[in-house]
Amino acid sequence: MTRKILLVDDSPVARKILRKCIPEDGCFEIFEASDGLDGLKKFEEINPDIIFMDLTMPVMDGMEALGEIKKRNKDALVIIQTADTQIKSVFMAMELGAFMVLKKPISKDSIKAVLKEADGALQTER
Amino acid sequence: MDIGTGQEAILTGEEIDIFQEVMNIAFGQASADLAEILNAFVVLNVPEVRMLDESALPDLIREDTGPGALSIVEQSYWGKLSGKTVLFFPASAREGLAKLFGEFSREDALSCAEKEIFLEAGNFIAGGCIARLADCLDDLITYTAPRSAEIRERDADKETAPALRRIAAVRIPFSIDQHDVSGLLILTASHESIPWLKASLKRFMEQYG
Amino acid sequence: MDEYYAQIFHTIDVGLVILDKDIRVQQWNRWMEQHSSIPFHRIIGRPLFDFFPELNHPRFLMNFKMAVKFGNSCFLSQKLNKYLFPFKPASAFAGEFEHMQQCCAMFPLRGEENALKYICISVNDVTETVACETRLVEMNVRDGLTGIYNRKFLEAKLTEELDRARRYGRAFSVIMIDIDHFKKVNDSYGHGFGDTVLKSTASMLQSGLRTTDFLTRYGGEEFCCLLPETECSSAVIVAERMRANAEALALTHGENPVNISISLGVAGAAAADTPSALIQMADEALYAAKNSGRNRVIASRGKAA
Numbered sequence: 001m002t003r004k005i006l007l008v009d010d011s012p013v014a015r016k017i018l019r020k021c022i023p024e025d026g027c028f029e030i031f032e033a034s035d036g037l038d039g040l041k042k043f044e045e046i047n048p049d050i051i052f053m054d055l056t057m058p059v060m061d062g063m064e065a066l067g068e069i070k071k072r073n074k075d076a077l078v079i080i081q082t083a084d085t086q087i088k089s090v091f092m093a094m095e096l097g098a099f100m101v102l103k104k105p106i107s108k109d110s111i112k113a114v115l116k117e118a119d120g121a122l123q124t125e126r
Numbered sequence: 127m128d129i130g131t132g133q134e135a136i137l138t139g140e141e142i143d144i145f146q147e148v149m150n151i152a153f154g155q156a157s158a159d160l161a162e163i164l165n166a167f168v169v170l171n172v173p174e175v176r177m178l179d180e181s182a183l184p185d186l187i188r189e190d191t192g193p194g195a196l197s198i199v200e201q202s203y204w205g206k207l208s209g210k211t212v213l214f215f216p217a218s219a220r221e222g223l224a225k226l227f228g229e230f231s232r233e234d235a236l237s238c239a240e241k242e243i244f245l246e247a248g249n250f251i252a253g254g255c256i257a258r259l260a261d262c263l264d265d266l267i268t269y270t271a272p273r274s275a276e277i278r279e280r281d282a283d284k285e286t287a288p289a290l291r292r293i294a295a296v297r298i299p300f301s302i303d304q305h306d307v308s309g310l311l312i313l314t315a316s317h318e319s320i321p322w323l324k325a326s327l328k329r330f331m332e333q334y335g
Numbered sequence: 336m337d338e339y340y341a342q343i344f345h346t347i348d349v350g351l352v353i354l355d356k357d358i359r360v361q362q363w364n365r366w367m368e369q370h371s372s373i374p375f376h377r378i379i380g381r382p383l384f385d386f387f388p389e390l391n392h393p394r395f396l397m398n399f400k401m402a403v404k405f406g407n408s409c410f411l412s413q414k415l416n417k418y419l420f421p422f423k424p425a426s427a428f429a430g431e432f433e434h435m436q437q438c439c440a441m442f443p444l445r446g447e448e449n450a451l452k453y454i455c456i457s458v459n460d461v462t463e464t465v466a467c468e469t470r471l472v473e474m475n476v477r478d479g480l481t482g483i484y485n486r487k488f489l490e491a492k493l494t495e496e497l498d499r500a501r502r503y504g505r506a507f508s509v510i511m512i513d514i515d516h517f518k519k520v521n522d523s524y525g526h527g528f529g530d531t532v533l534k535s536t537a538s539m540l541q542s543g544l545r546t547t548d549f550l551t552r553y554g555g556e557e558f559c560c561l562l563p564e565t566e567c568s569s570a571v572i573v574a575e576r577m578r579a580n581a582e583a584l585a586l587t588h589g590e591n592p593v594n595i596s597i598s599l600g601v602a603g604a605a606a607a608d609t610p611s612a613l614i615q616m617a618d619e620a621l622y623a624a625k626n627s628g629r630n631r632v633i634a635s636r637g638k639a640a
Binding site: 156159162163164218227241242243245246249250253254257258266268269271272 | 394397400401404405406407408409410411412414415440445449502
């Protein structure tokens with residue numbers, strides 16, 4: 001089955017990189033949002049299986065958007081993407097219910113591994 | 127290669143976007159490392175990249191720095207990428223930095239050593255950012271010692287107008303939680319290093335196929 | 336060139352230490368041997384902290400980590416750190432320094448593939464420069480006759496202290512002091528004795544102050560004292576003590592005892608908006624003390640007129 005992935009990042013380059021790292025095997029349908037608020041709107045519209053969320057964004061930052069998404073659906077699978085891996089940020093994201101915190105820069109391999117893990121979690125959930 | 131003319135000396139819109147993301151990654155890592163070293167929560171905000179003429183730099187700086195006393199710390203760096211970093215601290219950051227950087231007595235922190243506190247703190251913050259940027263772009267960079275500077279007036283009426291020298295300027299507001307420290311970092315990539323920067327941004331994207 | 340580099344390393348008039356990432360000493364040049372009296376063969380391969388436990392300190396570690404983690408150079412200025420290695424001053428012009436004043440840098444050394452291998456520390460002896468500078472600065476802010484701070488210093492310091500008091504909501508007070516009937520002293524005993532009175536009064540006033548307070552010569556026979564972190568009511572107590580001490584000052588001119596007294600005006604920063612307003616308030620209080628018979632302390636009761 002096809003999984004819907006929502007990429008929330010203000011940087012078009014970061015979204016492009018992420019797109020390139022997600023396998024093009026027809027298993028994934030990709031949607032994009034350019035800030036936290038836009039992400040929240042798209043989340044409600046398309047009900048994605050997996051969300052990749054940047055932390056520092058204008059309008060609404062990733063931490064706030066994560067909290068809002070979790071309020072709407074506590075089972076939503078949100079992967080936080082950030083280069084800033086200060087314990088305080090990571091701790092806060094996990095506390096808010098992030099599935100994991102992924103350290104930037106990403107690579108094809110790291111995204112493949114993350115998607116596999118996310119898939120496993122989605123399977124057991126059903 | 128003639129870098130004085132032509133498009134090779136200017137970042138395109140797409141390249142600016144890539145540079146911005148590279149900065150994002152570099153400064154994210156830098157804040158994590160600085161946080162560990164300083165044992166404090168460091169926030170480096172979203173960097174903003176602009177292409178501008180070298181002579182317009184003082185204007186950019188003035189734009190960001192409202193009224194009030196400021197301490198300015200300048201450092202030059204050079205590797206394949208070269209340029210300078212300019213850091214601004216409001217006078218009010220002094221006590222917080224003093225505590226953060228070394229548990230000086232209040233008297234020491236507040237008297238003669240004021241300038242030095244800004245210099246050392248500036249070296250940590252700007253140096254950390256540059257080091258991680260160099261890592262991301264696979265460069266190796268050395269720096270001059272920090273020195274305090276003043277905002278220079280634009281030499282508007284120089285007899286012979288110099289050829290336009292486009293540089294890339296990145297502004298990053300930052301703050302250090304619980305220490306009441308905030309400031310602004312401006313990093314510039316020199317006109318001479320823009321062609322190398324363009325090539326290395328291209329390499330950065332190519333690694334993702 | 337390598338053989339020459341080694342010669343330079345040992346000949347240069349700068350201390351050079353090379354450390355590995357575990358802070359063990361890998362190189363130790365002659366300069367370091369000479370000033371530390373620790374020979375090369377004893378310290379090589381050993382942890383630096385075994386010899387200099389005082390360096391095992393957050394500031395040193397922070398800079399070392401910075402150099403290792405970012406591959407950055409760090410600069411340890413003399414002004415902030417005074418010194419890194421606790422050496423005896425080598426220069427005859429060391430002034431009053433107990434330790435050699437040092438300006439140090441810490442920078443990475445890279446090996447193959449640019450991998451960071453070692454951290455180098457350079458140590459410059461800046462004792463003489465600092466001693467000179469200190470003397471110059473002192474000359475510029477001191478009153479030649481009494482040795483206490485001058486008016487120029489007062490003006491700078493007053494603005495600074497008032498700013499700080501305001502910013503952090505802290506107390507701050509000033510005392511204006513004037514020697515009573517000083518003109519009469521000068522006229523009766525001559526200017527030479529007048530100078531003696533000024534000097535004695537200044538050192539008496541200074542002896543009752545904390546190291547954080549500043550005593551300045553405001554002009555003529557007038558002094559101004561800045562008391563950071565001090566409420567006006569506490570400043571009045573300090574002023575009262577000064578008044579009593581002046582009265583007890585046993586001065587003699589030849590065989591004859593000479594008694595002096597001082598009048599004092601006190602003002603707290605809470606009621607003043609500007610440095611000049613604060614001085615004016617203290618001055619008005621001093622004027623009131625003079626008018627009500629001298630040899631007394633009066634505290635300003637608020638806004639400057």
